[in-house]
Amino acid sequence: MRLIAIVGGLAIAGLLLLAWTQPWANVDLTTGATVELTGSDAAPALAALGLAALALAAALTLAGVVFRVVLAVLQALIGVTVVASTAFALSSAATTAAPAVTKLTGVTGSESVAALLGDVAWTAWPVIAIIGGGLCVLHGAFVLATARKWPRSGQRFERADDQGARARRDGGAEPPRDAIGDWDALSGGDDPTAR
Template identity: 35%
Template sequence: MLRRARMMAVLGFLLAGAIGIISSTQTWLVVERSDAAEPLLIAGADALTLLAPLSLAVLALGAALSIAGVMLRYIFGLLAAGGAIVLIMGTTTLLFGPPLSAAAKAVAEATGLTGDAALYDIVDAIVPTAWPAVALAAWAVLLVASVFVLATARSWKSGGRRYRSSSEAQHHETGPLDAVDSWDELSHGTDPTDSAR
């Protein structure tokens, strides 16, 4: 299992981030109105303003985690865990009792009314769809993946030689240079044909 730890963690991050991005464009809340007008549909990004940016950040962390060194793995794991907790709290609120504030902007735009009293009068109910539950499951996966990263990061195999710094590469190199190594040496200003090395 530890051999595949990196892959499992990266997939957990990418899955959660992708579900977050997809769900941000889907209907999270349906606002039923007392004036018998059509219900208002509120997308995830409007209901939870941090949804899209944090989902993008999770995708970026997942991509970076695939090549990160030990210290960065711990940092990325902590950042992802913090993001997961924030998203879990926000999504839980919308799923189990959406506040009027989550729909206030959409209702105000649709009706021209402002102020809590006017909004309370026109809003009969705010009903969550299935998307907040789907997103909540994704945040749970993200939290588990983050804890898994923190627990196993030190035991992961190191990235390939192309992701090491030049000083690390010099210490770990044994044997003749291949074409990729030669190009890397040239890009660092070193002549790979210098026999004094």
């Protein structure tokens, strides 16, 4: 489940970043020109959200149970934000196209730009971005549902004192000594021969 969650998170982040770079719409202007809107024009926040989802998937590789729950909630919020950002871009072509139209024509002001707009031909990429946002929400729910079932992180992420305390708490004696454990104890400032 852990591998599925991590790989799935990376794939979703990649999908969001890909959608951000693709053409989202072709806008015909009354002047006869055509403006191509990319995801970076239509939904500039998508890049930051995709990078956040990428960092989140990477953080899952080391996260403990509590942190996994926090990351799952954040992933769901990222997904909701992606859907909202993309839906806003789709609902308001004039606002979405305004920066690109201003750059091409020099016309500013929302009413002036709206007067220049003709037909808007949307591509499939905004829909793919919305699907990516939905997948983020599902990914967050999956991580939340399975967070407690993932195997523990390796012992290399725990201090030697924590390992001994865990062994005593679980009813066992001190963990057996080995070269790696002794080295870790020395690194932590403890004398492994004092036990």
